[in-house]
Amino acid sequence: MCGIVGWVDASRDLSCEQPLLATMTDRLAARGPDGRGEWVSPHALLGHRRLSVIDLTANGAQPMVFQRDGRTWVVVYNGEIYNHRALRGELEARGHHFRSASDTEVLLHAYVEWGRACVDRLDGIFAFAIWDDKQQALFLARDPLGVKPLFWARVGHGIVFASEIKALLAHPGVPAEVDERGLTELVLTRPVFPSTPGLTPFATIEELRGGRSLRVTCDQIREDTHWRLHSAPHEHSLEATVEHVKALLARIVRRQLASDVPVACALSGGLDSSAITALAAPLLRAQGSALHTWCIDLVDSERFPKHAFIPSRDAPFSQEAAAHVGSEHHVVVMDTEAMTDHLLDAMRARDLPVALQIDTSLLLLMRKLKAQATVVLSGEGGDEIFAGYGWMAPHAEAPSFPWVQRPPHAPWPFYVRDDLVARARPAERVRQSYEEALAEVPRLHGESAADERHRVLSYLALRRWLPDLLDRNDRVSMAAGVEARVPLCDKELVQYLWNVPFAMKHVDGIEKGLFRRAVADVLPPAIVQRKKSAFPQFEHGAYYRSLGERVRDIFASSQSAVGELYDKPRIAALCDGHVPPAGWLFAAPFAIVQLERVVMTDAWIREYGVRFR
Numbered sequence: 001m002c003g004i005v006g007w008v009d010a011s012r013d014l015s016c017e018q019p020l021l022a023t024m025t026d027r028l029a030a031r032g033p034d035g036r037g038e039w040v041s042p043h044a045l046l047g048h049r050r051l052s053v054i055d056l057t058a059n060g061a062q063p064m065v066f067q068r069d070g071r072t073w074v075v076v077y078n079g080e081i082y083n084h085r086a087l088r089g090e091l092e093a094r095g096h097h098f099r100s101a102s103d104t105e106v107l108l109h110a111y112v113e114w115g116r117a118c119v120d121r122l123d124g125i126f127a128f129a130i131w132d133d134k135q136q137a138l139f140l141a142r143d144p145l146g147v148k149p150l151f152w153a154r155v156g157h158g159i160v161f162a163s164e165i166k167a168l169l170a171h172p173g174v175p176a177e178v179d180e181r182g183l184t185e186l187v188l189t190r191p192v193f194p195s196t197p198g199l200t201p202f203a204t205i206e207e208l209r210g211g212r213s214l215r216v217t218c219d220q221i222r223e224d225t226h227w228r229l230h231s232a233p234h235e236h237s238l239e240a241t242v243e244h245v246k247a248l249l250a251r252i253v254r255r256q257l258a259s260d261v262p263v264a265c266a267l268s269g270g271l272d273s274s275a276i277t278a279l280a281a282p283l284l285r286a287q288g289s290a291l292h293t294w295c296i297d298l299v300d301s302e303r304f305p306k307h308a309f310i311p312s313r314d315a316p317f318s319q320e321a322a323a324h325v326g327s328e329h330h331v332v333v334m335d336t337e338a339m340t341d342h343l344l345d346a347m348r349a350r351d352l353p354v355a356l357q358i359d360t361s362l363l364l365l366m367r368k369l370k371a372q373a374t375v376v377l378s379g380e381g382g383d384e385i386f387a388g389y390g391w392m393a394p395h396a397e398a399p400s401f402p403w404v405q406r407p408p409h410a411p412w413p414f415y416v417r418d419d420l421v422a423r424a425r426p427a428e429r430v431r432q433s434y435e436e437a438l439a440e441v442p443r444l445h446g447e448s449a450a451d452e453r454h455r456v457l458s459y460l461a462l463r464r465w466l467p468d469l470l471d472r473n474d475r476v477s478m479a480a481g482v483e484a485r486v487p488l489c490d491k492e493l494v495q496y497l498w499n500v501p502f503a504m505k506h507v508d509g510i511e512k513g514l515f516r517r518a519v520a521d522v523l524p525p526a527i528v529q530r531k532k533s534a535f536p537q538f539e540h541g542a543y544y545r546s547l548g549e550r551v552r553d554i555f556a557s558s559q560s561a562v563g564e565l566y567d568k569p570r571i572a573a574l575c576d577g578h579v580p581p582a583g584w585l586f587a588a589p590f591a592i593v594q595l596e597r598v599v600m601t602d603a604w605i606r607e608y609g610v611r612f613r
Contacts, residue, residue: 001050001051001053001054001077001078001079001080001483002031002032002048002049002050002051002062002076002077002078002079002163003025003028003029003030003031003032003048003049003078003162003163003164003167003478004028004046004047004048004049004062004076004077004078004127004128004129004150004161004162004163005021005024005025005027005028005046005047005048005076005160005161005162005163005167006044006045006046006047006076006129006131006138006160006161006162007020007021007024007044007045007155007158007159007160007161007171008043008044008045008131008138008158008159008216009043009155009156009157009158009159010043010136010157010158010217010218011156011157011158011218012043012156012157012158013042013043014040014041014042014043014044014045015040015041015042017045018038018040018045020170020171020172021038021040021045021046021047022038022047023170024047024160024162024167024168024170024171025038025047025048025049025167026049027162027164027166027167027170028047028049028162028163028164028166028167029049030349030478030479030480030481031049031051031078031163031164031478031479031481032048032049032050032051033049033051033481034050034051034052035049035050035052035061036048036049036050037050037061037062037063038063039063039065039074039076041131041133043136043158044074044131044133044138046063046074046076046129046131047063047076048061048062048063048076050062051374051478051481051483052260052261052374053080053259053260053261053374053375053483054080054084054101054102054103054258054259054260055100055101055102055103055260056260056261057100059099059100059101059102059105060100060101060102060104060105062075062076062077062104063075063076064076064077064102064104064105064108066105066108066109066112068112070134071132071133071134072132072133072134073108073111073112073130073131073132073133074130074131074133075104075107075108075111075128075129075130075131076128076129077104077107077126077127077128077129078126078127078128078148078150078163079124079125079126079127079128079143079147079148080103080124080125080126080256080258080483080485081103081106081107081122081123081124081126082123082124082255082256082258083121083122083123083124083255084103084106084107084124087106087110087121087122088106091106091109091110091113094113096109096112096113103124107122107126107128108130110122111130111139116139116141116213116215116224116226119141119213119226119227120226120227122143123255123490123491123492124143125143125147125148125485125486125489126141126142126143126148127140127141127142127143127148127149127150127163127208128140128141129161135217136217136218137215137216137217138159138214138215138216138217139213139214139215139216140152140161140208140213140214140215140216141212141213141214141226142208142209142210142211142212142213143210143211143491144210144211144227144491144494145210145211145381145462145466145467145470145489145491145494146209146210146211146467146470146471147210147470147473147474147486147489148163148474149163149164149207149471149474149475150162150163150207150208151163151164151165151168151200151205151206151207151208152168152205152206152208152214153168153171153173153174153204153205153206154204154221155171155173155174156173157218158216159214159216159221160173160174161208164351164475165200165202165205165351166348166351166608168205169202169608169609174202174204174205175202175203175204175611176202176608176609176610176611177202177203177204177610177611177612177613178201178202178203178610178611178612178613179203179613180423180424180613181199181203182199182200182201182202182203183201183420183423183424183612184424184425184426184429185199185200185201186201186353186601187416187420187421187424187426195467195468196429196433197209197463197464197467201352203613208223209467210227210467210470211225211226211227211228212224212225212226213225213226227491228442229442229459229462229494229495229498230442230495230498231442231443231444231455231498231499232444232499233444233499234499234500234501234504238504238507238514241500241504241514242514242517242518244496245493245496245497245514245515245518246518246519248490248492248493248496249275249279249487249493249518249519250279252487252490252492252493253276253279253280253283253377253487254283256377256485256487256490257280257283257284257287257377259374259375261373261374261375262289262292262372262373262374262375263280263284263289263373263375263376263377264291264292264293264294264369264372264373264375264376264377265277265280265291265292265293265294265327265376265377266293266294266295266365266369266376266377266378266379266484267293267294267295267318267321267322267327267329268295268296268314268317268318268379268535269295269314269315269316269317269318269319269320269321269527269530270314270317270379270527270530270532270533271379271382271512271515271516271519271523271527271528271530271532272379272380272381272382272383272488272515273378273379274317274318274321274379274519274523274527275379275382275515275519275522275523276377276378276379276487276488277291277293277321277322277325277327277377278321278324278325278519278522278523279519279522280377281325281326281327285326290328291325291326291327291328292327292328292329292330292369292372292373293318293321293322293325293327293328293329293330294329294330294331294332294365294368294369294376295314295315295318295319295329295330295331295332296314296331296332296334296361296362296365296536297313297314297315297331297332297333297334297536298333298334298335298361298536298537298538299333299334299335299336301313301315301536304536304537310533310534310536310537311531311533312530312531312533313533313536314533314536315331317526317527317530318331319331320524320526320527321523321524321527324523324524324527330368330369330372332364332365332368334360334361334364334538336538336542336543336546338364339357339360339361339538339543340543340546340547340550342360342363342364343360343596343599343600344599344600344603345360345363345479346359346360346363346476346600347600347603347604348479348607349363349475349476349478349479350471350472350475350476351475351608352604353597353600353601353603353604354472354600356535356593356596357535357537357538357592357596358472358535359472359476361535361536362472362473362476362477363476363479363480366476366477366479366480366482366484367480369480369482370480370481370482373482374481374482374483375482375483375484375485376477376482376483376484376485377484377485377486377487378473378484378485378486379486379488380469380470380473380484380486380488380489381466381469381470381486381488381489381494382488382512382515383461383512383532384458384461384462384465384466384469385462385488385489385493385494385497385498386497386505386511386512386514386515387454387457387458387461387502387505387506387511387512388511388512388532389402389461389511390511391403391457392454392457392458392461392502393454393457393502393506394449394450394451394453394454394457394502400430400431400434401430401433401434401437401460401464402457402460403465415566415567415570415571415574415594416565416566416567417564417565417566417567418567420565433464437459437460437463437464438456440459440463441455441456441459442459443455444499450502451501451502454501454502455498458498462494462498466489470486470489473486500514511532512532516528516529537592538592543592544591544592544595547592547595547596547599548574548575548576548577548595549575550595550599551571551574551575551595551598551599552572552575554598554599554602555568555571555572559606560602561602561605561606561610562598562601562602562605564612565601566598566601571594571595571598574591574594574595575595
């Protein structure tokens, strides 16, 4: 929906810092192409870039101010509150009056009425900041699963915060410095090893985790948890569970179609996106709205070799699903030139040197989709909540995160220089992070060993793996001015499925068997029965050669920023075609992934002014 930014400090006068606020705010212009706003006071600066979705009038503009009895509250907010109409009715019954139809105003009044406890009443995706001018206190909060991003850093006796890191780095008090901890995050982070919750590669920048809030006053910065998973015995039979999931999905999709701008669906032809599209289609028809669906394909993909992770192409299945629901379907075909030319756009959207082609492909898809819609429903989260990964089976024992297991030929990690790997101590830090994750799991006394193991694996999927996927989903869509909604990440659905046993999720002896049963009556049999297939990877020789040439140029340049990070001889061997066995990274050829990473890391260091301590 938007981009938010702010700076609060009770110890100094910030009134003269409006030009800096403007600069930070406009770093988020892509997130909010429809408007901008600023609010300035002696101890708080708030900025906002608007993507209009609910109440397109000026009444929904931000920062939004509410005054009563000599007190002033100001909000900047990014997201959607799907139950805002119900909350509005409850607040009106308590004497509140509204001047807009926006969910922003409902959120602000909810805070005035219930204080920090208002987050417990919110059904939606959100990251927001509310300044209480009388108490000189700032309240930040993020939705349960972390769909909407929020970062912050300490500056002086206060903090700065923003939807994206690029806005924080515009502040002179937030250096683009990477320390040893950050080096570990950089070495390990995306695409194989999700980042450590709450951390970023930058020494002074933290991420507010999903389900958490932050209260900042003149003498305290306090972080609290406002949402967590609760473990309890699952009481429903298989049949009752299927029916309950059906009802939940129908209700969730209906809620998430609320919008004053056109809504589209991402439709890969996989089970998750097809189910969401099939549930949305009749509801949109009833509103008199046309449904546009969108899919990515890669040039010459029909000639790519099949892999265990990618047993089938998306395009034929997406076309079958589109025909079934009667949508106007669009297949965006990516070629070598497009992938090469826009590789760095994905890095800029993520503020990190990401290394999977899915980022670039999704960004280009969203730019095309923007011509038809401002909101898109995505199937993200299905594998994590319905146990769609092979490593989520209870027998899948592992001494660490399941996705960290590597075949012998896979270098640790990513051809980074050996001395830097030794300094970063990735194995030690992964082990520490794993132990921290295990300690967080809400256990259920008396559970069988198999069910307990599945609960652990589900937690790792939801709280360690999924956040990176949601970050990508938000960042690349918002970089194109599109809001991505994720019905399968609804907190009620996630909580319900958290306690469903693995055997029930895998009913019929197939991954996501429960989900397949729940949506079987709205999808063609071929899609209900389709085996999981990962996002398509570009395996064109011309793309590989293009990357190799760019990496050679980078290493040959006296301006190269990346030469001190990587083992040049080993990278050069990849450029020359000496490729190790492929297949360990989601079936993408390792050499392509590595060369992409070098290109993006070089640009990231230069463009962001990154320095290593």
